[in-house]
Amino acid sequence: MSIASRNSARRILILGGDGFCGWPTALHLSDAGYDVTIVDNLSRRMIDVELEVESLTPIRPMSERLAAWAEVSGREIGFHRFDVARNYQRMVNLLLDFEPDAIVHFAEQRAAPYSMKSAAHKRYTVDNNVGATHSLLAALVESGIDAHVVHLGTMGVYGYGSAGMKIPEGYLKVHVETEAGAMATDEILYPAHPGSVYHLTKTQDQLTFAFYNRNDGIRVTDLHQGIVWGTQTEQTARDERLINRFDYDGDYGTVLNRFLMQAAIGYPLTVHGTGGQTRAFIHIQDTVRCIELAIGNPPAAGERVRILNQMTETHRVRDLADRVAALTGAPIDYLPNPRVEAAENDLHVANDTLIQLGLRPTTLDTGLFTEVTDIAARFAHRADTRRIVCRSAWRADRRTEPTTTVTTAPPAASTPV
Amino acid sequence: MSIASRNSARRILILGGDGFCGWPTALHLSDAGYDVTIVDNLSRRMIDVELEVESLTPIRPMSERLAAWAEVSGREIGFHRFDVARNYQRMVNLLLDFEPDAIVHFAEQRAAPYSMKSAAHKRYTVDNNVGATHSLLAALVESGIDAHVVHLGTMGVYGYGSAGMKIPEGYLKVHVETEAGAMATDEILYPAHPGSVYHLTKTQDQLTFAFYNRNDGIRVTDLHQGIVWGTQTEQTARDERLINRFDYDGDYGTVLNRFLMQAAIGYPLTVHGTGGQTRAFIHIQDTVRCIELAIGNPPAAGERVRILNQMTETHRVRDLADRVAALTGAPIDYLPNPRVEAAENDLHVANDTLIQLGLRPTTLDTGLFTEVTDIAARFAHRADTRRIVCRSAWRADRRTEPTTTVTTAPPAASTPV
Numbered sequence A, B: 001m002s003i004a005s006r007n008s009a010r011r012i013l014i015l016g017g018d019g020f021c022g023w024p025t026a027l028h029l030s031d032a033g034y035d036v037t038i039v040d041n042l043s044r045r046m047i048d049v050e051l052e053v054e055s056l057t058p059i060r061p062m063s064e065r066l067a068a069w070a071e072v073s074g075r076e077i078g079f080h081r082f083d084v085a086r087n088y089q090r091m092v093n094l095l096l097d098f099e100p101d102a103i104v105h106f107a108e109q110r111a112a113p114y115s116m117k118s119a120a121h122k123r124y125t126v127d128n129n130v131g132a133t134h135s136l137l138a139a140l141v142e143s144g145i146d147a148h149v150v151h152l153g154t155m156g157v158y159g160y161g162s163a164g165m166k167i168p169e170g171y172l173k174v175h176v177e178t179e180a181g182a183m184a185t186d187e188i189l190y191p192a193h194p195g196s197v198y199h200l201t202k203t204q205d206q207l208t209f210a211f212y213n214r215n216d217g218i219r220v221t222d223l224h225q226g227i228v229w230g231t232q233t234e235q236t237a238r239d240e241r242l243i244n245r246f247d248y249d250g251d252y253g254t255v256l257n258r259f260l261m262q263a264a265i266g267y268p269l270t271v272h273g274t275g276g277q278t279r280a281f282i283h284i285q286d287t288v289r290c291i292e293l294a295i296g297n298p299p300a301a302g303e304r305v306r307i308l309n310q311m312t313e314t315h316r317v318r319d320l321a322d323r324v325a326a327l328t329g330a331p332i333d334y335l336p337n338p339r340v341e342a343a344e345n346d347l348h349v350a351n352d353t354l355i356q357l358g359l360r361p362t363t364l365d366t367g368l369f370t371e372v373t374d375i376a377a378r379f380a381h382r383a384d385t386r387r388i389v390c391r392s393a394w395r396a397d398r399r400t401e402p403t404t405t406v407t408t409a410p411p412a413a414s415t416p417v
Helices: A022-031 A043-051 A062-073 A088-098 A119-143 A197-216 A255-265 A284-296 A317-328 A352-356 A366-378 B022-031 B043-051 B062-073 B088-098 B119-143 B197-216 B255-265 B284-296 B317-328 B352-356 B366-378
Strands: A011-015 A035-039 A078-080 A102-105 A148-154 A171-177 A183-189 A220-225 A227-229 A269-272 A278-283 A306-310 A313-316 A332-335 B011-015 B035-039 B078-080 B102-105 B148-154 B171-177 B183-189 B220-225 B227-229 B269-272 B278-283 B306-310 B313-316 B332-335
Touching (some): A011 A088, A035 A088, A088 A119, A102 A119, A119 B119, A227 A284, A317 A366, B011 B022, B088 B119, B102 B119, B102 B284, B197 B220, B284 B352, B317 B332, B317 B366
Parallel strands (some): A035 A078
Antiparallel strands (some): B171 B183
C-alpha cells in the first residue's frame, strides 16, 4: 500500500516541477497515486541557454515528458507554464481551480555560484526566490485555500560553523539572561548564516514562512536539504524520454555528480580550496521519498513551521574526491576557491524526524556511483569540457580567470507567460 | 562647530529624501555642511493619490522645496527621481558620479497597515523594500564605492515580547548546549519577530546587510527606530515652503501624531484594542540628529553591521491617549484592533550608543504637543475625517467594516522614471 493511499492529501501542485528535483518528485508522487499538476516557467532550461550549456542527459521538452509518462504509467500530470514570482493572478486562479491539498515549492533559482555571477544574477535570484515564496503565501491567504506548503530549503541556511553543536531541525534552544539576572530559556529559529545570495534568499524565505504561519495559520514544512547526488529515480529510469537532468557545469553541477562525471570522461576531479569543507548529502531517490513523507505528515492547524533536515550523511569534499579517485583512477585538481568560506569545517546534523517517519537512507555506496558514471559515460559525447570550471566568484578578488567577453543575463522578466 | 566639520564624511546620498523622515534629514545634513543629494521616486506622494488623502500640512513639490531651501540657506541639494529597487543602472551611475561617503537609506514603504491592505500591497511592500535594499548593496559592490550605509530599520523587528529582557542593540548573547553537554556562548542577531509584512521586510533587510557586510565588507549602520512623533525640525520650520509632511490617515499616521491631530480638530482619540501595547518613541528632531551621529561615527573597515536602537522612551498607547485627553479634553474611542498582536506588552530597550555619541533626548513633553496641535489646528480645514479610521486589517476576520468599492493599488512599477 502506498503512503498516498493512507492519507487524505490527494491533489498536489508542484511549483518548479521541470527541474532536477521537481521532475522526479512529480513522477514519484504521480506513481504513488496523487493527482499531480506542475507549474514551471522553464527558467532552468532558459538559464542553460544563457550559460551555453546543456544537461548531460538529453532531457525532453515538457510536452514529450508528460506524454511519455502518460504512456508508461497511464497517469496524467497537468502543466501550467507561468512565473510564480510574477504571474500572481494565475496562481490565485489555479489555487481556486485545482484546490490542492499540498503544494511542493521548488520554484527558486537554486545555484549558489549562479547567484554570485554578477549584480544582475544577484538581483534575479532575490527577485525570483523571495518573490515566488511571498507571492505563493499571499495567494494562499487571498484564495483561502488551506494547502500544506512543502518548501525545499537548504542546509546552507545554518552556515557551516556550529561551535561543537549538533545542528538541530530548524529551532535552537537558547538560554538568555533577563534584566533580573535570571536565565530564561527560549526556542528560536536557528540563527541564519547564508554563504551566498542564493542561501540568503532561503533565509529570507524562513522569515516569510514564520510570519504567514503566525498571522494567517498557513501550514508549512520547510525541508532543509543537503547536496543532492545521483540522477535517476525508479520512475525517471522507466523510459529514456523521462530521463532526469544532469548538470555538470561550474554553476549548477553539484559536487559529487561533477566528480563522477569528470571521472567518467577522463577529466581531473575539481576540488575548490583545500576540500576541507564538510557538507551534507542526500541521494535523489531519497529526496523524492522525503517529500512524500512530508506531504503525508502535515503540521496540524496552528502548528508552527515544521523544519526537517533532509540529508542522510555528511562528508568532506576531499574525502569524496579521494573515494572517486580510488575507484576510477582519476587525478584530483586542487583549484582556488571562488567562495568566501571557511577552508575547513565540521558538521553534525540531526535528521531524526524523516528517519522516524520511515526514511531508509540510501547512503553513499560505491555501487550507486556506477549508475551515475554509466550515465555520464553514455552521454560523454554531449559534454562541453569548457563549462566544467566554475567561472562565478563570490568577490572580484576571487575570480580565477578573466570572464569571457560574453555578458550573460538571467532570464528576462518579459518572457511572455 | 558642527559635527560635520569634525569628520571626513562630506557627500551624502539620501534615498527616500522626500518622505516624512527623509526630507528633514536632508535639510538637517545640508545645514550641517554636508553636500546632500536626494534620490526619490515620489512613491509616498503617489500613495497619497491612491489612498485619496493628503498630508495635513501643505507640502510643496520637490522643485519648490529645493528652491526654497537654496533661497533660505544658500545651499544646493541635488535631486534624482528614480526607483531604487528597479532602476539599478541609474543607481550604479549615480554612485560612480557622486561618490558618496555615506548613503542614508529611507527608500522603503514604511506603513504596517498599508503593507497588510491586500495581496497587491503585500507584494508591493516586499518587492520594493527587499528590492531597494538589495539593489543598493549590489550596486555598491559593482561600483566599488566604499560608502557607509545608514539604514532606517524599526524597533518592530524585535517583536514586542522579550521575556523580561532588556532589548539589546541588535545582538543577543545566548548560551547553547554543545554535543559534549557543555555550554557555549554566542552573540547572534536578535531573533526576528515581525508583526506585519512591512516589519517582515525589515527583518529580511537585516539578513541582506549581514551577508553583504561579511562577503563584501560593506559598512552598515542599521538604526532600529521607534515610532516618530512631531512634525517640524529646526530647518523645516524656517519657511512654510519647507514644511514637513503630517500624516493623519489610518495607514500612514503614527499614533501620537494622530491623537494630537484628532484632539485639535475635535475628533475622538482612536485607540485600537485595549491600548495596552507598549511602543518606543522618538521625536522627529531627534531622528535627524541620530542620523547625523550615525554618519559621523561609521563602523571601521571589517566591523560587523552596527545596530543602534534609535528611540528615547517607551509608552503604553492608552497612557498617551490619557495624556492627550487630559490636556485637551478630547474623548477616547476604543476601536477593535485590526492587527494580530498581543493585547498588552512590556518593553525595555537599550539605547546607550546614541546617548554616548551625544544625543540629548527630546522626551515626551506636553510643551512639545503644542507644536503639533498648533500645526493641526492651523491646517484643520485640510482634514478629511473619513480617512482617520484604519481600514486595513491583518486578516480578513479583523476587518471592522466592509472596504469601499474602490479597489486601490500601489504605485505602478511602470511609472516612467
